[in-house]
Amino acid sequence: MIGDIEIRGLGVIDEAALPLGAGFTAITGETGAGKTMIVTALGLLLGGRAPAGAVRNGAPKAVVEGRWLVDPAGDVAALVADAGGDVEPVGDGSTAELLVTRQISGTDGRSRAWLGGASVPAGQLAELGERLVVVHGQSDQLRLRGERAQRAALDAYGGDATERLRDRVGEAWRRARETREAADELRAALDARQAEAAELRTLIAAIEPVEPKPGEDAELVARIERVANREELRAAVAEAHALLRGTDEVAERPRPSAEGLLRDARTSIERGVRRDDLLEPLGRALDDIVFAIDDLAIRLSGYLDDIDVEGVGELDALGERLETLNGLMRLAGPTLDDVIRRYGEAGTRLLELDGDDERVVDLERVAEEAQDALEQAAAELTAARTAAATELSARVSEELAHLAMPDALLVVDVADAGSIGAEGADRVSFLLRPHPGASPAPISKAASGGELSRVMLALEVVLAAANPVPTLVFDEVDAGVGGAAAIEIGRRLRRLARTSQVVVVTHLAQVAAFATNHVRIEKANDGEVTTSSIRRLDDDERAVEITRLLSGLATSDTGRAHAAELLALAAEEPAAR
Structure with a gap:
């Protein structure tokens, strides 16, 4: 997970530290305070391109440094070592600290990146980022956007039995391919061998x-x-x-x-x-x-x-x-x-x-047996995926109903791919029917920006146990939502934080109230320059911020009473199992 992020010279932020840690972190602030700069900073650490005007006016460069806590014996640490970097053990050695740094020049816009102290191409950060963080935003790439990722998510949801079937199909496919290639090669060479x-x-x-x-x-x-x-x-x-x-x-x-x-x-x-x-x-x-x-x-x-x-x-x-x-x-x-x-x-x-004639016959027989085994395994995998797809569709659609999309229906379509590959014979597509009468379409096309974030939240909540990701970031997941639906979004984000670190940029009190860690982006203006800073809120400060989000007035008695009621409601939702 991310421990904290330090930002210098990025957009409206001169110098600030974003404390994160485990659980559900809500990031709030006034409009124009620079909340989206947090997502931009994280995107830079994940190897993304720097947007135009990223470097603060007058600053020589923008620097973002993220501190991750990782498994010293895990895949991430191995990737860092391959890149020439190091992770630093902390505590009893069961956890290690990884520093990731990105720098953008203010003069020519050139970028530099460091991973565990080693200078690396920005693309290498992207490879690492896929294992660490998933960002769901209105303009970001989605973890479950591609067919391959959707098929993998469905298999993970299907559990060990489905994944074992997929592995069996992969082995059968490789066996069938090898034996068929051997038989074809021997048969193709038979004329030449007979001439010899x-x-x-x-x-x-x-x-x-x-x-x-x-x-x-x-x-x-x-x-x-x-x-x-x-x-x-x-x-x-x-x-x-x-x-x-x-x-x-x-x-x-x-x-x-x-x-x-x-x-x-x-x-x-x-x-x-x-x-x-x-x-x-x-x-x-x-x-x-x-x-x-x-x-x-x-x-x-x-x-x-x-x-x-x-x-x-x-x-x-x-x-x-x-x-x-x-x-x-x-x-x-x-x-x-x-x-x-x-x-x-x-x-x-x-x-x-x-002996070639006999060998060809024997190989043809073995190839046919291997193909039969592959088709059998692929059929069993299709059946398992179809059953899992039905259940996943129902559960995500139920979640969408709680997220102010009562008429939306997620369709997990398992279709014949036309041939059997290492992943089976199925094309898996996550389709969204936003309202009755509409035709299901790919989720990235059928949903608006705010709806898309909610669809992804619903998917992540349902998939969390089967397909966890270390850190999930949602930008404006609550766009276009209010009231009871906003409370349900907050509740589900808190539940999602039981298995993953969750970071949410929000403007809704109903969402922020469910956070276990609340930071505020504050802006100051001296008449010439606007500067933003980041501050973690204590309980009293948090109540004031929730009041402001509700009524626009931080000192409103009515708003403060409503804020206390929201915080009490959120406290009833356990932060962790």
Whole structure:
């Protein structure tokens, strides 16, 4: 709630403090004293635009500072912290103080705002203000003006059962949307996925019969190189073999062999060993070389035997195999390893794609079930809203009868929205039939300024228990009302103050008498400048002010007796439960 508001340089107010606090505060004063400046000041603190001429003549700036008492662990404190501001704990720490400041320059009209000590855009004050204060005035935005707010108010009035149904509809709507989007997405992609499956089958059909092996292409190139150069290889190896073994005796040019030379060397060493034992190791070393040469010659001979019989008719087959692998690498390469990898991936992916038809059917079934559940939940919510709307219409219409609108009828219309959304399938409208024979119309259009405030008061009174707001401000809620109707307005404002802080700008004694806190706007004129100030009234001063409001004469004995009677009547209405 609002603790107090300090105002400097705003309109006719030079410097003043408005003490508020809990309960019902009535603000009265003479015409032109600046009562509406209080609502203007509050509007600035809530992020509203400064009206033309807001800064007092001669003042460099207008400054409005509001002190709120908030829950230090609540949403408001969290919003302030997000903006970089702070709330200050008071007392035992269960309550915190929040300072909100707005400044308007007198030279260029520029505005600055602070929230909990942090400089913020004025729009951020508006976001916070929606959680703190609702202003009902002839030119102000109304809390229950929009369809969304009216639907939320009806749901709150319907109680926990209706709100649980709304939450259930929201969950069902999200479930139905998600499953439908998934089914539609899968179905829309089905053609593309079927084309992908066909390509994968073609790829598998090309690779599977070939059965390529890792590194096979390199092995084929090497094998082809060997077979294609078989004669050259055979001649080279035969030459090497001849050098090791020597040529046979019938050759034209017999040549000594490496093996024979080494054996001769071994024979020479053996002769030397008879004279010197130190030559024995050298002889054994020559033996090893002779054995190695002999083994190498045998292996070369075997190579020659193989090359004479292999490769006959093989070259064409090898070339065809390599060309087949090259074709696969062009199709799914660039390397043979890539071909083999893609073959394995294609099989796995094809299993996934082949299951799409079944998945579409399953998703369609789930989506239909989710839609059925949504429609069922929405129908139950519509029934609950319709029942609550009937009751709310009757109770608000009854309140209007006590507020000098005996022929007015509030119609809470629950109509088919044409589709189901997260909030259900209903369009909720608060309509007013101001008198018999008139067609119900939106409350902001069907009521005059004074009537509109009374309609909103009736709604707030009925909704108070289900949909409370921390602070409610009514500007001229009693316009065009007097007598018994004015007393009923005062009584209902006092009842409303049991659940919310209520601030009312009024000119009627019957309304002000029911307040638990009474402040007066007083003006003074030195012949050149009019200045207003704010003062909280004690019991005696309050009786004088009620007398003035009744008769226009603060010292009228008749008016004072009537004022005492009004105050006694108001005292019978409990201020709080």
